[in-house]
Amino acid sequence: MKLIKSSRELLKTGQPGSGVDLAGFLLEVYDTKGEPVSQESRGRLTQLIALTGPAGAWRKTLIDKSMA
Known part of the structure; x- marks a missing residue:
């Protein structure tokens, strides 16, 4: 659950690279x-x-990872 929260916070604060890496x-x-x-x-x-x-x-990267 901490990974989700951390990823969400990184994305909210404008750090999509780190947020997507964590996701x-x-x-x-x-x-x-x-x-x-x-x-x-x-x-x-x-x-x-x-x-x-x-x-x-970043959006495409995360979608691709979720589909793999």
Whole structure:
């Protein structure tokens, strides 16, 4: 849960690179643990994607990582 909060705060403060890197790490942890996709985890990720802004490379990076 701390990874989500930290990523969210970084994105909110205009640090998309660090926020997306942390979100990517979160996705790796989910994958390593075999965490099933739930409405809650999907909602968290959707929120992070929304915080990256409507366009740009960081948004695409995070979407690509979430689809992998």
